[in-house]
Amino acid sequence: MLIVKNLQKSFNDNLLFKNVSFSLMDKDCVAIIGLNGAGKSTLLKILLNQIDYDSGEIYFGTSPRIGWMPQTVDELNLPADMNVYDFLRSGRPLEQIQNEINQCYEKISQIGATPEILDKIGKYQEQFEYWDGYNAESELETMIDQMGVNRENLTKTIGELSGGQKSKISFIRTLYSKPNILFLDEPTNHLDAISREWMTDYLSRMNASILFISHDEDFIRKLADKILYIDAMAHNANLYKFGYDKFISVLAENNIALQEQIKKQMKKIEKIEQFIEKQKNKSGKIKRQAQSKEKMVEKMRAELPDVPPEKRQIKLDIRPKRISDIIPVSVEKLYFAYNPEHKVIKNLSFSLNQGENFVIVGENGAGKSTLLKLIYGKLTPDSGEIKIGKKTDIAYYAQEHETLNKNDTVFDSVSDECDLTTTQIRSVLNNFNFPETKLSQTIKTLSPGERSRLEIAKLCLTGANTILLDEPTNHLDVITKKTLAQSLSEYGGTIIVVSHDTEFLKLLGVERMLMLPSGKLKFFDENIIKSFSNNS
Secondary structure (H helix, E strand, C coil): CEEEEEEEEEECCEEEEEEEEEEECCCCEEEEECCCCCCHHHHHHHHCCCCCCCEEEEEECCCCCEEEECCCHHHHCCCCCCEHHHHHHCCCCHHHHHHHHHHHHHHHHHHCCCHHHHHHHHHHHHHHHHCCCCCHHHHHHHHHHHCCCCHHHHHCEHHHCCHHHHHHHHHHHHHHCCCCEEEEECCCCCCCHHHHHHHHHHHHHCCCEEEEECCCHHHHHHHCCEEEEEECCCCEEEEECCCHHHHHHHHHHHHHHHHHHHHHHHHHHHHHHHHHHHHCCCCHHHHHHHHHHHHHHHHHHHCCCCCCHHHCCCCCCCCCCCCCCCCCEEEEEEEEEEECCEEEEEEEEEECCCCCEEEEEECCCCCHHHHHHHHHCCCCCCEEEEEECCCCCEEEECCCCCCCCCCCEHHHHHHCCCCCCHHHHHHHHHHCCCCHHHCCCEHHHCCHHHHHHHHHHHHHHHCCCEEEEECCCCCCCHHHHHHHHHHHHCCCCEEEEECCCHHHHHHHCCCEEEEECCCEEEECCHHHHHCCCCCC
16 A cells, blocks of 8 residues: 655756645556656656655555566666576575575474474465465466566576666566565566566556556556546646546546637637727726736736647657768678677678668567667677768667766757757757756756657757667657657658667658568568567
8 A cells, every 4th residue: 555645846946746645555556647757757766765755745554565667777776797597586585485494494403393493484484375485486487488588598697688688587576576566667668569468467467556657558558447647737646546548538528628718718818908909099097997907918818727738749850961872881791799608790781771761670689779889889890890871970869868968957968969059959959848947957857758858859950861769769658759750751861770669660661670680681560570579
């Protein structure tokens, strides 16, 4: 159980939300809905005691066992040198409990069965049964198989895994640890269709209360029985005690009612303004009435409700400054390994055509993100050659936003890398839904969705004619995804993208696929993409 009362949080004196009150009862499954930047991830981190809050109360019931899966796996500080299978098994303290039981039996063999030792054995046995010690190994093996983990990865250290593999392993351990309160931030980002379906069913049967954030509408629809809506405009939250489809219907009705309210108020304002226009040049009492009504109109305009931010779209203008070479990028007999035992890219050759939209696909750890980093020059090949055309200008969107300096402010992050005036920079950032109040915030305080928008804004300013995109839609809401895809489809330059989002790829107009690790080239096939895991 979790009870939250009158929670308030601000960043740099800018209010994020206030008076947030809700309860999470046993076996509740609540989806947190709201725009990027409304405070969804911040709310979870406050509940996890990772971020301070201004005021309010948070109460957990007795003996909470909290499970947590963030959007980005680097937030977990995983033990890089630990064996993967040992890491998974450590989700339950069964080995420690079994050792304690064995020590008790050793004492019995030495001094006999005293009441104190027998009492300890009884307590440890209860713990062993609570953690389902007799079936735990079988349960873990099922999770490993159903989540599509390659068995070869179980013998590696965590540091040898790709980002997507680490996320899957962490998710399995979180579920295996039997939490009674589970916090999830975009849990489907790193799952293929099959493992996502299995995980959704598993969560629906868990004996736990779940509070989660997701932009995956199908996932929300199947799992959530309640919706916690954080209103970015009103800076508050409301709990709706029904599922997603009804919530969307209610929200649409509320927005229609709001638009009608705005329309009626504007008619009143226009009528008064017509009166003012007719009377403003007269004198005496009539003039004073007109002046009084001017103040009334000012007040009425100030009290007009804002248009719901859900209706606002980012304004994205991305175009190359010059035309690239006919073959902007070519790769010949490329080899790369992180270590002698971990060969990622082997004898890879391919070339791109000017203006082509090209996707790289493959299972977790196949080297998709690695290949982008090699092309961009963040990594150096062991052998082979990457040829970049003389007129090819490359820009790079990083999956985990590592190209952003988290200590920079939003404004400085853009101003340090372009020649625009202060007014122009503010205009660009406003087009990407960064209002004046956000410009002084540091990047580390932004949500992953906001960081994605900022990175896209910076991408637009480069004027590059070849862009590398590593899972660009992971943290974006549905409207922003569609806007991005539409703009990129009209871009005119060359695009190399790593993505599992087939709807995005279809809107983008992807033509060919590079299959890793085989290096085979195929025409775009969404069924092949759906069969692969999402991230490398």
